[in-house]
Amino acid sequence: MGQTVFLVGFKFMLVKADEYTEKYMEDNSGIFPEASLDAILSKMKQKGKDFPNLQDYAVHLMKVLDKNNDGFVDLQEFSAGLKGLNIFCSKHEEHALLRRFDTNGDGKISMEEFYNTLAAAF
Numbered sequence: 001m002g003q004t005v006f007l008v009g010f011k012f013m014l015v016k017a018d019e020y021t022e023k024y025m026e027d028n029s030g031i032f033p034e035a036s037l038d039a040i041l042s043k044m045k046q047k048g049k050d051f052p053n054l055q056d057y058a059v060h061l062m063k064v065l066d067k068n069n070d071g072f073v074d075l076q077e078f079s080a081g082l083k084g085l086n087i088f089c090s091k092h093e094e095h096a097l098l099r100r101f102d103t104n105g106d107g108k109i110s111m112e113e114f115y116n117t118l119a120a121a122f
Helices: 019-027 037-050 054-065 075-084 091-101 111-121
Strands: 004-007 010-013
Touching: 019 091, 037 054, 037 091, 037 111, 054 075, 054 111, 075 091, 091 111
Parallel strands: none
Antiparallel strands: 004 010
16 A cells, blocks of 8 residues: 556555455565564554553543544544654555554554554564
8 A cells, every 4th residue: 555556657546455366465464565464463562562451551542642622533533643652664564554443444542452463462
């Protein structure tokens, strides 16, 4: 995601892929390193070392990420929030993270989804 390709003299940016393609990239992280969820989550894990426990870290992250305080984090909030935490990801990494955290597939992350995903990763 977010990569530019040139085909027959035309420039295209990959902004969306089907479920099969996204799963393929995640399962083949050697070929598609930006789809490696473990590598991406390690960026987040490093920041959590300063907190006494996972719950405190998750609550802190959710407050930082949820800019409009609606209890959910969408892709734009997620992207801006990670940058605000000095966790820099490519568009592809952001998209892969959102897919991992958004377990019900509604396009946004709830506190429950966020905490459960962090707990499984840590």
